[in-house]
Amino acid sequence: MECYSLLRTDVPDLIDHLGAYGEIVAPHSKGDVSYSFEVVQDSNKVVLDYDRTLLPLKKMFLPPQEKLMDFSLKSLSYTPIKLHIKPRVFFAIHSYEMQSILRLDHSMLSGQAESNYLRRRKKSRFIGISFKPDEFHFSESVGIPIEEMEGFDLYLNEVDGDYQLYVLTKNGHSLIEGFEKIKTAEPEIAEDRKFNKKIRFHYNRLPQVFQYAYHSEIWAEVASRCVGCGSCTLTCPTCFCFDVKDEVTVTAESGMRQRSWDSCMLSTFAEIAGGENFREKTINRTRHRLYRKFKYITDEEGLPWCVGCGRCTAFCPAEISLPDILNDLINEDEKAQHHHQVMA
Ligand code: SF4
Numbered sequence: 001m002e003c004y005s006l007l008r009t010d011v012p013d014l015i016d017h018l019g020a021y022g023e024i025v026a027p028h029s030k031g032d033v034s035y036s037f038e039v040v041q042d043s044n045k046v047v048l049d050y051d052r053t054l055l056p057l058k059k060m061f062l063p064p065q066e067k068l069m070d071f072s073l074k075s076l077s078y079t080p081i082k083l084h085i086k087p088r089v090f091f092a093i094h095s096y097e098m099q100s101i102l103r104l105d106h107s108m109l110s111g112q113a114e115s116n117y118l119r120r121r122k123k124s125r126f127i128g129i130s131f132k133p134d135e136f137h138f139s140e141s142v143g144i145p146i147e148e149m150e151g152f153d154l155y156l157n158e159v160d161g162d163y164q165l166y167v168l169t170k171n172g173h174s175l176i177e178g179f180e181k182i183k184t185a186e187p188e189i190a191e192d193r194k195f196n197k198k199i200r201f202h203y204n205r206l207p208q209v210f211q212y213a214y215h216s217e218i219w220a221e222v223a224s225r226c227v228g229c230g231s232c233t234l235t236c237p238t239c240f241c242f243d244v245k246d247e248v249t250v251t252a253e254s255g256m257r258q259r260s261w262d263s264c265m266l267s268t269f270a271e272i273a274g275g276e277n278f279r280e281k282t283i284n285r286t287r288h289r290l291y292r293k294f295k296y297i298t299d300e301e302g303l304p305w306c307v308g309c310g311r312c313t314a315f316c317p318a319e320i321s322l323p324d325i326l327n328d329l330i331n332e333d334e335k336a337q338h339h340h341q342v343m344a
C-alpha cells in the first residue's frame, strides 16, 4: 500500500486536482453546529474536521424525493425520467459512512438491482478521512474502526494536524496521478483517538440477546419517551424504506410517480387499506427498528445493519440513545443467564 504525507494546507489543492475526474461531494458547514454533504464549489470551504452530517451520504444515491416517471392516462403510456449522472468523488468520508454505503449496496443491488441507485453508484470514487469520535459515535463496537479502509480508493489519516494519504486501489492511484504536493512516507498510527461510547458485548453476540429480548420491559420504557417523529430513521444511513406515490393532474389526463423516504417509526408506516395498522403502537415500532438493525438482516448477513454513526441518538428530540438501549438489553440478558445458572 502506497503512503504519502500531505500538508493540511495543501488539501484544497488536492480537491481541485480531483475535480479533473468529476464532481466532488464533501462535508460543508451548515449554520453554526451542523454539517452537510454538498457539491464542492470552493475547495477552501470543505470541512475536514466534522463529527457527522445531519443527513447521511445515502442522500446522494437514494435522494429523499425522486421523480421516477411521467405518465399519460389518455394514451396509457409512461416516460421514465432520464438520469444525467456525472462521475463523482466523495471526499472526506468517515469509515462508518462508507460501510453504510456497502450495506446499502446489499439492500439495493441484491436480486433485481435498483437501477437509479446502480447508475449513481457506478463511477463513484470514495476518499476516506479519519475522525475523532464524540459522545455519540460507537462504530468500533459494531466492528468498524476509525481507520477501516474497505470501500475507499484513498484514505486521509490525520497525524499531528497534517495527513498521511493511503492509496488503496488502482482508481485511487489514477486520481492522484500528477499531483505533486505529496511525499512518500512511512505509515504512522495516531494514538489520540478513542471511542467514548461502547456496547458492552461483541456485536456478534447481539442477535442472541435479541432472540430473548422481544418481551423485554425495556421497549415500553423507551416507547414512553419516544414522540414518534421519525428523525432516527430519516437520518439513519442504512435505512432504505421508501414510499411511492402517483400524483394526477386535475384534468385526470396525466401525472407523475414520485418516490420519497419513509420511516418505520411513523405511525402511518404500517397502515393498510381498511385502517388496519400492523405496528400501531410506539412500542411495536421502537422494537421493530432495533430488530431491523441487530437481528433480522444480521441473522442472514452476519453483520449488524447499524454502523454506529450515532445520528439516531444525536438527533433524537427525546434523547433516546441506541447504545444505551443495547446495553440495557445486555444487562437484562446477563441477569436472565445468571438466574438460569443459579436455578439449574
Ligand atoms: S428520533 Fe427519538 S423520538 Fe423521534 S421517533 Fe426516533 S426514537 Fe422516537
Ligand code: SF4
Binding pocket: 232, 235, 236, 237, 238, 239, 293, 305, 306, 307, 308, 309, 310, 311, 312, 313, 322
Ligand atoms: S441505527 Fe443509529 S447509530 Fe446505527 S447506523 Fe442508524 S442512525 Fe447510525
